[in-house]
Amino acid sequence: MKTLSSVKCFEGQQLQLQHESAALSCTMQFSVYLPPAAVAGKKVPVVYWLSGLTCTDQNFTTKAGAQRIAADLGIALVMPDTSPRGPQVPVDPDNSWDFGLGAGFYVNATQAPWKTHYQMERYVVDELPELVEAEFPLQPRRAICGHSMGGHGALTIALNHPNRYASVSAFSPIVAPSQCPWGRKALGHYLGESRESWLRYDTVALIRAGARQLPMLVDQGTADSFLAEQLKTDLLITACAEMGYKAQINYRDGYDHSYYFIASFIENHLKFHARHL
Numbered sequence: 199m200k201t202l203s204s205v206k207c208f209e210g211q212q213l214q215l216q217h218e219s220a221a222l223s224c225t226m227q228f229s230v231y232l233p234p235a236a237v238a239g240k241k242v243p244v245v246y247w248l249s250g251l252t253c254t255d256q257n258f259t260t261k262a263g264a265q266r267i268a269a270d271l272g273i274a275l276v277m278p279d280t281s282p283r284g285p286q287v288p289v290d291p292d293n294s295w296d297f298g299l300g301a302g303f304y305v306n307a308t309q310a311p312w313k314t315h316y317q318m319e320r321y322v323v324d325e326l327p328e329l330v331e332a333e334f335p336l337q338p339r340r341a342i343c344g345h346s347m348g349g350h351g352a353l354t355i356a357l358n359h360p361n362r363y364a365s366v367s368a369f370s371p372i373v374a375p376s377q378c379p380w381g382r383k384a385l386g387h388y389l390g391e392s393r394e395s396w397l398r399y400d401t402v403a404l405i406r407a408g409a410r411q412l413p414m415l416v417d418q419g420t421a422d423s424f425l426a427e428q429l430k431t432d433l434l435i436t437a438c439a440e441m442g443y444k445a446q447i448n449y450r451d452g453y454d455h456s457y458y459f460i461a462s463f464i465e466n467h468l469k470f471h472a473r474h475l
């Protein structure tokens with residue numbers, strides 16, 4: 199593993215790192231924030247952050263303002279990239295921004311040509327934690343949080359691996375990819391046209407199938423231009439109500455899809471995770 203940058207931030211350390219990923223068969227970059235307690239050698243719990251379409255590990259690192267809060271709470275942050283990268287990784291032939299590079303959807307692809315590299319679920323759940331826990335003073339206690347496609351990633355990963363995560367939260371998540379254009383396009387390519395195989399990566403379907411209860415927090419802006427067509431938060435509210443799944447789901451009046459929204463509520467999310475870690 200190579201350190202690309204290391205910068206002091208709120209008495210802690212903001213790092214960007216590069217490594218060869220076995221799960222993704224390519225070179226990957228990711229970011230880590232170590233709070234002051236970890237810099238002093240104490241083992242701290244971790245919140246993983248999954249970003250949305252078109253993002254890298256840098257969007258959250260530079261725009262969310264999470265480091266001051268993580269420093270105070272004594273929590274490390276780990277920010278992976280949103281897809282495999284590099285010249286050998288297949289891209290969307292149409293060069294669109296909602297599929298392929300920057301749009302891994304946190305699934306393990308089963309279809310050619312995607313399956314060789316697009317294994318983001320394995321990367322986030324297994325490879326990256328092993329790597330960072332071996333390198334830094336991190337406890338195996340983890341929470342997971344994300345935005346949009348990354349909100350979908352956080353929710354589905356936590357619901358599919360409930361023993362690995364103490365809590366889950368999401369900003370503006372795609373709650374039912376089987377029922378929206380972004381999701382149908384991505385899952386159709388990565389998993390094939392059999393919709394049965396999509397349900398493991400669909401939060402609403404997982405809740406309806408009886409997913410185990412985890413502490414869950416969701417925030418959604420009412421002025422988000424993707425809400426009606428792609429995100430469909432009401433489907434999650436209905437599924438949780440019908441299944442008796444206790445989730446805290448808040449509509450936030452006037453907020454849009456941007457990192458300004460994330461910056462406004464990230465403190466709530468990190469404090470929520472700190473209570474469960």
Ligand SMILES: N[C@@H](CCC(=O)N[C@@H](CS)C(=O)NCC(=O)O)C(=O)O
Pocket residue numbers: 249250251252253257261295345346347455456457
């Ligand atoms: N590129 C798209 C927008 C994509 C978008 O909004 N991406 C969100 C996640 S779904 C994001 O976080 N973008 C990066 C940023 O705002 O820093 C467009 O131009 O309409």
